[in-house]
Amino acid sequence: MKFKNLGIVAISLAAFYAAGSMAGEVDSSFVLKRIQERGVVNMGHREASVPFSYIGDDGKPKGYSVDLCHKIVEQIKVSTENPDLKINYVPVTSQTRIALMANGTIDLECGSTTHNLTRQKQVDYLATTFITGTKLASKKGSGITELEDMDGKVIALSLGTTNEKAIKRVAEEKGLNIKYVMVKDHPQGWLNLENGRADAYASDDVLLYGLISKSKNPDDFQVTGRFLSYDPYGIMVPHDDSTYRRLGDVVLADMMRSGEMQKIYDTWFNPGPTDIGMPISSTLKTAFEVQALPH
Amino acid sequence: MNYNWDWGVLVTAPYFGWIISGLGWTLAVAACAWLIAFTLGSIIGIMRTTDNPVARSIGAGYVEVFRNIPLLVQMFLWYFIFPELLPEAWGTWVKRGIPLPEFWTAVVCLGTYTASRVAEQVRAGINAISLGQKQAAMAIGLAPMQVYRYILLPVSYRTIIPPMTSEFLGIFKNSSLALTIGVLELTAQTRQIEEYTFQGFEAFTAATILYITVTFIVMTAMAVVEKKMAIPGMISLGAK
Amino acid sequence: MFSDFDFDVVINAIPFLWEGMQLTFLLTFLAITGGLFLGVLLALSRLSHIKVLSFAAGSYVNFFRSMPLILVIFWFYFLVPFIVGRPVGGFYSVLVAFTLFEAAYYCEIMRAGIQSVRISQVQAGQAIGLSYSQNMRYIVLPQAFRNMTPILLTQAVILFQDTSLVYVVGLHDFLVNAEIVATRENRLIELFSTVAVVYFVLCLSFSLSIRKLQKRFSI
Numbered sequence: 156m157k158f159k160n161l162g163i164v165a166i167s168l169a170a171f172y173a174a175g176s177m178a179g180e181v182d183s184s185f186v187l188k189r190i191q192e193r194g195v196v197n198m199g200h201r202e203a204s205v206p207f208s209y210i211g212d213d214g215k216p217k218g219y220s221v222d223l224c225h226k227i228v229e230q231i232k233v234s235t236e237n238p239d240l241k242i243n244y245v246p247v248t249s250q251t252r253i254a255l256m257a258n259g260t261i262d263l264e265c266g267s268t269t270h271n272l273t274r275q276k277q278v279d280y281l282a283t284t285f286i287t288g289t290k291l292a293s294k295k296g297s298g299i300t301e302l303e304d305m306d307g308k309v310i311a312l313s314l315g316t317t318n319e320k321a322i323k324r325v326a327e328e329k330g331l332n333i334k335y336v337m338v339k340d341h342p343q344g345w346l347n348l349e350n351g352r353a354d355a356y357a358s359d360d361v362l363l364y365g366l367i368s369k370s371k372n373p374d375d376f377q378v379t380g381r382f383l384s385y386d387p388y389g390i391m392v393p394h395d396d397s398t399y400r401r402l403g404d405v406v407l408a409d410m411m412r413s414g415e416m417q418k419i420y421d422t423w424f425n426p427g428p429t430d431i432g433m434p435i436s437s438t439l440k441t442a443f444e445v446q447a448l449p450h
Numbered sequence: 451m452n453y454n455w456d457w458g459v460l461v462t463a464p465y466f467g468w469i470i471s472g473l474g475w476t477l478a479v480a481a482c483a484w485l486i487a488f489t490l491g492s493i494i495g496i497m498r499t500t501d502n503p504v505a506r507s508i509g510a511g512y513v514e515v516f517r518n519i520p521l522l523v524q525m526f527l528w529y530f531i532f533p534e535l536l537p538e539a540w541g542t543w544v545k546r547g548i549p550l551p552e553f554w555t556a557v558v559c560l561g562t563y564t565a566s567r568v569a570e571q572v573r574a575g576i577n578a579i580s581l582g583q584k585q586a587a588m589a590i591g592l593a594p595m596q597v598y599r600y601i602l603l604p605v606s607y608r609t610i611i612p613p614m615t616s617e618f619l620g621i622f623k624n625s626s627l628a629l630t631i632g633v634l635e636l637t638a639q640t641r642q643i644e645e646y647t648f649q650g651f652e653a654f655t656a657a658t659i660l661y662i663t664v665t666f667i668v669m670t671a672m673a674v675v676e677k678k679m680a681i682p683g684m685i686s687l688g689a690k
Numbered sequence: 691m692f693s694d695f696d697f698d699v700v701i702n703a704i705p706f707l708w709e710g711m712q713l714t715f716l717l718t719f720l721a722i723t724g725g726l727f728l729g730v731l732l733a734l735s736r737l738s739h740i741k742v743l744s745f746a747a748g749s750y751v752n753f754f755r756s757m758p759l760i761l762v763i764f765w766f767y768f769l770v771p772f773i774v775g776r777p778v779g780g781f782y783s784v785l786v787a788f789t790l791f792e793a794a795y796y797c798e799i800m801r802a803g804i805q806s807v808r809i810s811q812v813q814a815g816q817a818i819g820l821s822y823s824q825n826m827r828y829i830v831l832p833q834a835f836r837n838m839t840p841i842l843l844t845q846a847v848i849l850f851q852d853t854s855l856v857y858v859v860g861l862h863d864f865l866v867n868a869e870i871v872a873t874r875e876n877r878l879i880e881l882f883s884t885v886a887v888v889y890f891v892l893c894l895s896f897s898l899s900i901r902k903l904q905k906r907f908s909i
Binding site (some may be wrong): 514515517518519520521522523527528529531560567570573574577578604609610612613617619623624626637651657661662664665666669689 | 752753755756757758760761764766768791794798799801802805806808837838840841844845848851852854865878881882885886888890892893894897907
């Protein structure tokens with residue numbers, strides 16, 4: 156309760172600061188300008204990225220990233236002086252998110268997108284909201300703990316993911332003879348592990364825990380090994396609009412400082428609606444502290 | 451457009467190689483699947499025009515099953531469910547024993563699916579031949595096999611060249627669905643490039659141009675064939 | 691694998707799946723209507739003696755036939771907002787893409803149908819003094835349509851199934867909704883088997899009923 160109040164104070168404080176420079180803010184931001192003209196903010200979301208961004212039973216998008224985006228939209232309402240600003244939800248996939256951001260269809264993307272330097276050429280990111288990395292899921296008793304144990308075995312990888320890149324790089328460095336089965340999405344990768352087409356499935360550890368929690372026999376599977384890659388997630392915003400990006404970063408920094416961020420985190424991850432049961436890691440906790448920039 | 455164009459990415463290693471290898475897999479899947487589709491489709495199509503009720507119903511059943519389930523779903527069924535229906539040792543062999551399991555699954559799936567459509571074309575072609583030809587053939591004492599061999603098939607295959615070209619192009623384009631079971635064909639490779647570089651528009655443009663080029667070559671070749679094969683006495687471009 | 695088939699997931703998803711099915715039906719109906727109309731015009735242009743017309747129609751058909759549908763949908767979705775200057779929404783861009791794309795296929799099917807009509811029929815029509823359009827209207831098209839009905843129907847069934855490609859633009863049709871549930875609940879086998887059965891029953895009863903109609907009209 157105390158935290159919540161602090162959060163409100165922080166946000167209204169931020170709103171107060173923003174109010175001072177409001178006119179200039181909208182003028183210097185093409186994204187805010189078009190949101191103001193349309194009276195609608197177009198929020199890109201994923202459909203099955205549990206628990207970051209997914210369609211609930213009621214058909215509405217929800218999740219950790221979606222909650223964070225709603226906080227940012229509150230601030231956009233203040234900046235565009237439009238308390239009735241509507242949210243239009245636009246479902247995106249890993250194939251459409253960049254194109255839709257580039258052609259102006261979405262104003263922010265709330266999913267589970269890894270922030271990396273190559274991608275910065277095309278889009279901008281707000282502060283890091285989650286940290287994960289590549290690990291292996293395998294059947295208990297298979298004797299697999301690290302990637303080195305996979306020599307001569309079959310691993311399933313999701314097409315075009317940062318995990319695929321990481322696994323192939325490490326395997327090449329170590330001269331491991333691993334057979335790859337490429338899959339289209341996480342559940343198919345999981346199915347390949349379940350039915351024995353593959354001995355392990357490599358993905359972001361948070362997603363692996365999510366898959367295990369949703370599988371029919373959660374006790375049969377394990378997530379093991381060291382992190383084979385570093386994947387910080389961030390909310391995507393259009394390229395080259397520093398005013399707009401700052402608006403989002405201010406909201407996130409305020410929440411990180413007030414502790415509201417961790418509360419939202421706990422709602423979704425500890426144990427969360429899908430019983431994923433991932434208490435905040437020390438790395439992410441530190442990341443929140445580091446990114447809680449002062450005003 | 452708020453997009454950072456970089457066409458250079460298409461000719462940069464390793465992406466250029468990915469596109470070429472993707473095109474190679476697309477052509478390989480399409481060619482192998484077409485062999486199945488054409489052979490099986492012709493057999494099924496002919497079965498549906500014979501007088502034998504058993505053959506007719508087998509043919510009809512085949513067509514109904516394979517054309518009434520979306521290809522995407524069939525791909526999934528072949529890949530994930532079919533091996534589980536086999537005895538365990540065979541299932542394991544299909545899943546891990548054969549070289550390139552994804553490739554062969556995609557080929558079988560696309561081939562059997564397109565066979566149902568080819569069968570319909572063949573049947574329509576044979577049925578479009580006027581009854582008089584068949585009667586004339588039987589009147590001069592040809593056996594049923596001979597009627598098909600010398601009269602019905604030569605005529606019908608010539609009239610169905612345009613739709614058969616469509617079917618072949620269909621298989622070529624539908625091969626893009628093989629990516630859903632992990633075959634790294636052209637569309638899959640462009641998606642890979644998209645994910646790695648975030649330069650999706652460039653990659654998709656390259657794929658579009660490649661698809662159009664291959665199709666154009668096939669269509670030009672088939673237009674020549676169509677003209678050569680046109681049957682005098684029917685309305686057709688060739689006869690005009 | 692099948693012993694622990696989870697029916698509850700499927701049953702809970704029925705309302706969501708039905709929502710998707712409605713979109714599938716609507717899209718199929720509109721695209722067939724538009725595509726058939728445009729397709730007849732294209733086929734007639736393609737076979738016409740006016741060179742410009744037949745060349746234009748030919749290029750149109752060849753262009754659309756050479757593109758995978760998925761790329762057509764993709765380009766329409768991303769480029770139309772540029773041309774129009776504002777987001778048009780997934781449904782309309784997809785509808786336009788499907789109509790234009792299907793028209794090319796209907797055109798080819800009808801061209802083959804028209805060509806399968808024997809030229810003596812046309813000559814007979816000309817002999818009794820029918821004009822080009824009368825000849826087409828009363829002699830050629832009725833026969834061509836009958837010859838081509840099975841293939842036109844196959845194409846309609848294909849379109850019904852192809853609407854699932856709208857996932858590219860994030861529209862929710864039947865298959866997409868099933869995939870969303872399958873992915874979210876990690877129950878692929880259950881949902882995909884359901885989808886296969888539903889499509890099969892729907893498409894089969896559709897083709898069977900049309901075939902009954904067709905028998906009444908066949909030559």
